[in-house]
Amino acid sequence: MSGVSYHWDFSFLWGYRTVLLTGLAYTMAYTVGTILLGLVIGLVAGLMRMSRNPFIRGPAFAYIEIFRCTPLLVQIVWFYYAFPILIGIEMSATTAAVLVLSLYTGSFYAEIFRGGILSLELGQWDAARAVGMRQGQLMRHIILPQAVRRMMPPFINQSVIQLKNTSLVSTIAVTDLLYQGMLITAATYRPLEVYTLIAAIYFVVLFPLTALGQYVENRLRYAE
Amino acid sequence: MPNSETMAGTSAAHSEAMIGLYDVHKSFGPLEVLKGISFEVPRGGVVALIGPSGSGKSTILRCVNLLETPNAGTIKVGAQTLAFSKRHRLPGDRRLADFRARTGMVFQSFNLFPHKSVIENVMAGPLIVKRMARDEARAIAERLLARVGLAEKAEAAPARLSGGQRQRVAIARAMAMEPDVMLFDEPTSALDPELVAEVLAVIRGLADDNMTMLLATHEMAFARDVADRVVFMRDGVVVEDGPARQVIETPQHPATQAFLAHFHRR
Incomplete structure (x- = not known):
C-alpha cells in the first residue's frame, strides 16, 4: 500500500522553474520550426505525388510512405546513429532531431495537402485553365487558397501530435521539456511529481490548440 | 457518308x-x-x-x-x-x-471561384494572366458586370447568387480576357x-x-x-x-x- 501512503510534494519543483522553462522553450522552438519546415516539405512532396510523371511521383511516394510507415522513435535513433555512418558526416543531435521531425511531419502534411487539393471539384481546374492560367498560377490563386481552408482541421490535428512527438528527441539528449524532466528526476529522485507536472504543462499548451481546431472545424462547416 | x-x-x-x-x-x-x-x-x-x-x-x-x-x-x-x-x-x-x-469558355456547371467575390471572379483573368493593374481590371470587370445586369452584385459571394446569375458572372469572367x-x-x-x-x-x-x-x-x-x-x-x-x-x-x-x-x- 505504499502508493497510497506516498507523500506528494510539488514545492521543490519551483526551484527548477528555469530548467523547465528552458525545456518548454526548446519544445516550442522544435515544434514551430519543424512544422514550418514540414509544411514546405509536405507541399512539395504532396504536389510531386500528384504529378503525372512517374519519375517525379515515384520518389515522393517512396518518401511519404517510408516516413509514415516507420515509428518516429526508430527514425530518430536511425538518423542520429546510422545515417551519419552511412554518408560519412558528423551530425549533431539538434540537426538529426530537426531533420527527422520535419521529414516525419512533412510526410503527413503531404497527404493533408493532397487530400485538400483532390477534394476540390475538377471544374475549378477547368475554369482556371480556360481563362489562361498556367499551372503555377492556378495552384497559387485558385486551388491552394481553397484547399488550405479545407486542410485546417487535419493540419491543426497533426500539429498537436507534432508537439507531443518532439518529446521523443529527448532520447538523443536534445534538451526539450521531457529531457529536462528526466534531468530533474535524476537529481531529486521524485519522478512522480516531475512527470505529473510535465504532463500538465503539455496539456496546458495543447488544450487551447485542440479547442481552436474544433472552433475552425465548426466555422468551416457553417461556411460551406 | x-x-x-x-x-x-x-x-x-x-x-x-x-x-x-x-x-x-x-x-x-x-x-x-x-x-x-x-x-x-x-x-x-x-x-x-x-x-x-x-x-x-x-x-x-x-x-x-x-x-x-x-x-x-x-x-x-x-x-x-x-x-x-x-x-x-x-x-x-x-x-x-x-x-x-x-478562347473564352462557359461551362454547364458555372465553375465560379467560390473563394472570390463576384467582381474578383471577373478580374481573375486580367489580374493573374494579363498582370493588368488592379484599377484597370476593376474598370473592365465593372463594365462587364453592368453588361450582364449584375453591377449591384459585384461584392457578393458566388454562393449567394442564383444559377442564372452565376452563369452570367461566368460569361463576364470569360469576356474579361477579351477572347477571340x-x-x-x-x-x-x-x-x-x-x-x-x-x-x-x-x-x-x-x-x-x-x-x-x-x-x-x-x-x-x-x-x-x-x-x-x-x-x-x-x-x-x-x-x-x-x-x-x-x-x-x-x-x-x-x-x-x-x-x-x-x-x-x-
Missing part, C-alpha cells in the same frame, strides 16, 4: 475561319468519342452544336480550347493553329495557357427553367455584337434564332451541318429528324 458534306464551304487554306477543326479525333481509353470532326466558324459567326447526350459536343468544345488534347487533327483559333498526332508532343504549359487565354472566340458548353442545362431566358439574352447580346461563338445547346429555338449554322452530331461524327433554320425546321438526315422530333413534340 455523313461526313462528306461537312467540309463543304471550308477553304483548304483555313484562312478566314476564327475557329477551325480539321479531322479531329479524340479517344478516352478504348472509347473513340470524336471520329474525325471537321467544321469551321467564320469571324463573327455563331454555330450551334446539337445532338444527344454523349454525342461528343462537350468534347469538341474542350478540344477547341485544349482542355482535352486531341489524338489527331488540327485545331485553329484566331491566328493560332495547332496540329496533333502521335508524333507531335503536347504543347508546353505556357503555350497552352496562351492559347486558352484567347467564345465557347459555351450547354450553358443553360443546369438552370431552372425560369432562369434560362436571362442567360440566353446575354448570349444573344454577344451574338449581336458579332462575337464568334460555338455553342453546345439543347435550346432548339435559341439555336434556330441566334445561330447562323447548326451542326448535328451523333456518336462522335457530324451527321448534318447547314443553315440554322434549315437544319432545325427541315432536317435532311433521318437521324437529325428523329432527334428533333423529340423536341418538336414538347
Whole structure:
C-alpha cells in the first residue's frame, strides 16, 4: 500500500522553474520550426505525388510512405546513429532531431495537402485553365487558397501530435521539456511529481490548440 | 457518308475561319468519342452544336480550347493553329495557357471561384494572366458586370447568387480576357427553367455584337434564332451541318429528324 501512503510534494519543483522553462522553450522552438519546415516539405512532396510523371511521383511516394510507415522513435535513433555512418558526416543531435521531425511531419502534411487539393471539384481546374492560367498560377490563386481552408482541421490535428512527438528527441539528449524532466528526476529522485507536472504543462499548451481546431472545424462547416 | 458534306464551304487554306477543326479525333481509353470532326466558324459567326447526350459536343468544345488534347487533327483559333498526332508532343504549359487565354469558355456547371467575390471572379483573368493593374481590371470587370445586369452584385459571394446569375458572372469572367472566340458548353442545362431566358439574352447580346461563338445547346429555338449554322452530331461524327433554320425546321438526315422530333413534340 505504499502508493497510497506516498507523500506528494510539488514545492521543490519551483526551484527548477528555469530548467523547465528552458525545456518548454526548446519544445516550442522544435515544434514551430519543424512544422514550418514540414509544411514546405509536405507541399512539395504532396504536389510531386500528384504529378503525372512517374519519375517525379515515384520518389515522393517512396518518401511519404517510408516516413509514415516507420515509428518516429526508430527514425530518430536511425538518423542520429546510422545515417551519419552511412554518408560519412558528423551530425549533431539538434540537426538529426530537426531533420527527422520535419521529414516525419512533412510526410503527413503531404497527404493533408493532397487530400485538400483532390477534394476540390475538377471544374475549378477547368475554369482556371480556360481563362489562361498556367499551372503555377492556378495552384497559387485558385486551388491552394481553397484547399488550405479545407486542410485546417487535419493540419491543426497533426500539429498537436507534432508537439507531443518532439518529446521523443529527448532520447538523443536534445534538451526539450521531457529531457529536462528526466534531468530533474535524476537529481531529486521524485519522478512522480516531475512527470505529473510535465504532463500538465503539455496539456496546458495543447488544450487551447485542440479547442481552436474544433472552433475552425465548426466555422468551416457553417461556411460551406 | 455523313461526313462528306461537312467540309463543304471550308477553304483548304483555313484562312478566314476564327475557329477551325480539321479531322479531329479524340479517344478516352478504348472509347473513340470524336471520329474525325471537321467544321469551321467564320469571324463573327455563331454555330450551334446539337445532338444527344454523349454525342461528343462537350468534347469538341474542350478540344477547341485544349482542355482535352486531341489524338489527331488540327485545331485553329484566331491566328493560332495547332496540329496533333502521335508524333507531335503536347504543347508546353505556357503555350497552352496562351492559347486558352484567347478562347473564352462557359461551362454547364458555372465553375465560379467560390473563394472570390463576384467582381474578383471577373478580374481573375486580367489580374493573374494579363498582370493588368488592379484599377484597370476593376474598370473592365465593372463594365462587364453592368453588361450582364449584375453591377449591384459585384461584392457578393458566388454562393449567394442564383444559377442564372452565376452563369452570367461566368460569361463576364470569360469576356474579361477579351477572347477571340467564345465557347459555351450547354450553358443553360443546369438552370431552372425560369432562369434560362436571362442567360440566353446575354448570349444573344454577344451574338449581336458579332462575337464568334460555338455553342453546345439543347435550346432548339435559341439555336434556330441566334445561330447562323447548326451542326448535328451523333456518336462522335457530324451527321448534318447547314443553315440554322434549315437544319432545325427541315432536317435532311433521318437521324437529325428523329432527334428533333423529340423536341418538336414538347
